[in-house]
Amino acid sequence: MSGGGSSGERPPVTLARVALWCGLGVAALFFLAPLVVMLLTSLKSPDELRSGTLLSLPAAPTLAAWAKAWGTACTGADCSGLRPYFLNSVAMVVPAVALSTAIGAVNGYVLSKWRFPGSETLFALMLFGVFMPMQVVLLPMSQVLGWLGLASSLGGLVAVHVIAGIPSTTLFFRNYFVGLPDELIKAATLDGASFWQIFRRVVLPLSAPIVVVTLIWQFTNIWNDFLYGVVFSGADSKPVTVGLNNLANTSSTVKEYNVDMAAALIAALPTLAVYLLAGRHFVRGLTAGAVKG
Known part of the structure; x- marks a missing residue:
């Protein structure tokens, strides 16, 4: 045939x-x-x-440069390597990513499925934060952190990254949730489900692709950030990007390029690992949300 x-x-x-x-x-x-x-x-x-x-x-081949970059390389007057900076970044990234993603999911849910008078205006104003240059908010953010007693602390860095990430995470979730059938929400409402029950039991189980996209996006942006880290951190709360800069710019009698390269790879390993392990899901999530909203 x-x-x-x-x-x-x-x-x-x-x-x-x-x-x-x-x-x-x-x-x-x-x-x-x-x-x-x-x-x-x-x-x-x-x-x-x-x-x-x-x-x-x-x-x-030797890992001596890696060991020195991690534990004994000098970053200015301190010679404890990247280890404390790396741990600061971990302590900052985990809550910042979790909070900004959770808040963005709720915002996207409200703005797509529970619209109210002025919701489109509110979304437009929030969307403006996606395109606002980071440098614009440095001075007002410093003043606010000072009023709250969070200046030069890890808590302040977490707050800054959560606030800076909310516009992007809201945009991601809102555009994805718009594509979910409204009938699901109406049916759950008729069955007596509350606002939060619908969110937890109906919307979130259908949102795995966009959750993965948002987590990876936020993790990468926050881990790789240098500007907020150098402006809003204190002596004991500097992230790994600031530590790497200090290490590379610390003068010595002999420039140890092997240590600098090892330090750069240590700083980049988490983001490389995330993309190697979840990059395929990131692309699928972007594709799933590309035709929505």
Whole structure:
């Protein structure tokens, strides 16, 4: 019987497809080259750095630079490495991501399924925060943190990142929830479910894709932030990005590029791990929300 090929057949290999693969391969190598150089450099001894090239493989790979970057490298006058800064970032990121995501989910639920007079105006004003430059809020935010007694503290950094993240998380959830059938909410209301029961038992179970997107988005933005970290932190609450900057700019008799590269990789490991483990779900979540709202 004549007919089209099965849906599982591979597309034919053409010259255009081969050229596309080659172009993608070259682009991947171009973007991965800095990471490869950093990794190779971090595994070399100081003697190898002076005698080799950027892309030369380490003759005797060592984690000494990693150990020093973590525990004994100097960041200004302090020589305790990135460890305290890294722990500060963990203590800051976990509550900031959780709170901003939770508040954004509730806001998106209200603004999409429980509309009230002025809700569109409120959403538009909140959306303005997505496009507001971070530098604009530095002075007023500093004053507010001072009034609240949160200046130069981890609690203040958490508050800043939660407030800064609410517009984005609200936008994500609102656009996703608009696509959920209103009949589900009406049916649950007729069954006697309350506002929070509908949110917990009907809306949230259907929202896994956008929750993953928001968590990854917030985690990456907050972990990689430098401006808020350097402005609003104190001596004992600086995040890892500030510690990395201090380490790289600390002068010494001999510049230890292997330690600097190891420190940069340590600071980047959490975000790299998140994207390697959940990147596929991030793309799926974006795709799921792309045609909504």
